Amino acid sequence: MGPGTCHSVPSDLSKVEGIKRLSDEMHRLEPNGIDILINNAGATWGEKFDDYPQSGFEKVMNLNLTHIFYLCQHLVRLLEKRGTREDPSRIINISSIAGLGTPSSENYAYSASKAGIIHLTKALTLVMAKRNITVNTIAPGPFQSKMMAETLKKGGDAYERAIPLGRIGNPRDMSAASIYLSSKGASFVTGSVLVVDGDAGYRRKSDYNSKNTGLNGANKSVVNVGREVFNGKSVNFTEHNGDEDSQGMAWLQMNIPYMPIKNVLDQLNDMLQGREGDEGKKLKNRGGESHITILTPIEYNVIKSMVTIQEINKIALENDIQGAKFGIACVGKGMVAETTSQTSQNAQGIQNPAQHTSSSGVSGRNLYTYFLVVEDNCSKFRQIRKNIFDLYKRRGGDGALFDYGAFWPHITVGFNDRDLHLSDGIYKGVNACKYKVQIV
Structure with missing residues (x-):
């Protein structure tokens, strides 16, 4: 032409x-x-x-x-x-x-x-x-x-x-x-x-679930999480070394595309918004950060056996882990959250969240950890944990990860009662919900 x-x-x-x-x-x-x-x-x-x-x-x-x-x-x-x-x-x-x-x-x-x-x-x-x-x-x-x-x-x-x-x-x-x-x-x-869009993640919320059961609203007690959340290829890591944002703690954070996580948080937020009276007010005013923690069945059995934070830290000290404290939510060289209540022993889905109270000197701040028990693809998560451990060592980590097989990787997400806000590729905010989560 x-x-x-x-x-x-x-x-x-x-x-x-x-x-x-x-x-x-x-x-x-x-x-x-x-x-x-x-x-x-x-x-x-x-x-x-x-x-x-x-x-x-x-x-x-x-x-x-x-x-x-x-x-x-x-x-x-x-x-x-x-x-x-x-x-x-x-x-x-x-x-x-x-x-x-x-x-x-x-x-x-x-x-x-x-x-x-x-x-x-x-x-x-x-x-x-x-x-x-x-x-x-x-x-x-x-x-x-x-x-x-x-x-x-x-x-x-x-x-x-x-x-x-x-x-x-x-x-x-x-x-x-x-x-x-x-x-x-x-x-x-x-x-x-x-x-x-390179699958940037702005799809409909239902696209992230293998089935849409419509479990939204305050009258429900279950939050569904699509398996796409656990796509190992999408996981990136951010290291925190006792900076102000991490309140003196040192830990590694798993980052995943935020829209699948937003699906979970939308459901949690719907439940929170439905709470009325003093209970709702109390929940909305309580500060904190929400974690979703991936566990393989092996790790779940450790928690189920009621091994305490103190016992794990004792092992770390016996193995010359310098000044280390080991928490379910965090690991590292600085002060970390310590468990104040035990998880439930329900073997399916997600356990009732264990409440953590920060030992970093920040008063009135609570962390709520949701333990998702993954029943399949354990080899994938073992590799993810190994990658975290190797990354930590390459960046000069000196301690708390004495065995990558004992590390509980977690995805950090959050919301507040008004909206979600995006910061550095992840959603941050306030969480004060206690609901069961199941993988669908």
């Missing part, structure tokens, strides 16, 4: 006048029609809920969503001229994974507009099909872009850790997706959403 010609037509697509100007120019420049329309203009506006301005909301909605409808309306005649039954013209709308799930920040208009694009795509398919035009959406995850530049500068590593493919998207990924939807291979594809 040879090289083509590129026409630049600057227009303000947030206004109907700008859309009409672009349309008039395209009718003049391409009177024989156009093959593909890609709606890619977009903006965002970050503001707290209580301060979010109407002007900002309207600007984002107009540019991200409203302009798509009117641009399609003004250019449909040109698209009709080129489309055939066997090879339709194409409309490709650029949405976002923020329009598919619960966003991790207060980008209300942006998320709403991107969800609106997805539904508008589906709403347009019938009328456009009659005109030999397909309509599809691309929903990208975190990408290298001007809009994401500042966010990636501050927390790019955290974003990469949260993506199973281990990297941020690049322009080649988007161009390849657009080429596919524009090619003959997609001539029978319409009304679809092509997610291009």
Whole structure:
């Protein structure tokens, strides 16, 4: 076909006048029609809920969503001229994974507009099909872009850790997706959403469960955890060395994609919100941090035998572990949480959480540990524990992990009674729930 010609037509697509100007120019420049329309203009506006301005909301909605409808309306005649039954013209709308799930920040208009694009795509398919035009959406995850530049500068590593493919998207990924939807291979594809996110995790909550039992609400006492939470390939580690954030403790933290964990926390939060009266107030005011601890059956038997923290620390000291204290929730060189109550002896699912009171001098702070007993794939978790131990040694750890086989790896998650907040790729907050959790 040879090289083509590129026409630049600057227009303000947030206004109907700008859309009409672009349309008039395209009718003049391409009177024989156009093959593909890609709606890619977009903006965002970050503001707290209580301060979010109407002007900002309207600007984002107009540019991200409203302009798509009117641009399609003004250019449909040109698209009709080129489309055939066997090879339709194409409309490709650029949405976002923020329009598919619960966003991790207060980008209300942006998320709403991107969800609106997805539904508008589906709403347009019938009328456009009659005109030999397909309509599809691309929903990208975190990408290298001007809009994401500042966010990636501050927390790019955290974003990469949260993506199973281990990297941020690049322009080649988007161009390849657009080429596919524009090619003959997609001539029978319409009304679809092509997610291009490296499995960043913004899927529907039910996607993380092998079955949806709907156990939500304060009248229920069980929280379901999908097996995808325990995907060893997704696990990354963060080391804490007695910094202020860890209250003088030294320990290793397992990080996993946060959306599966958010599914668990949503259920816990629903239960917490349903508590009324003094009990609910007491729960909401109690500070702390929530842990989900992975245990193999072997480790569960150790806990079940009521081996105490003091006994484990005695073993550590006898083996010249320098100044070490060993806790179910934490291990390391500094002060760690000590058990003040025993776990239950229920052999299935998750044990009633053991309550830990910090011995680091922070008064009134409680840790609640949920012990998930994993009945299968024990070899995978043995390897994960070995990886943790090797990492700890490489980074100069001097002590408490005297045997990687005795270490209880744990996933640290949390929430508060208002919302979840993302920090360094993991959710943090306050937890004060005591509910049974089962793997589904």
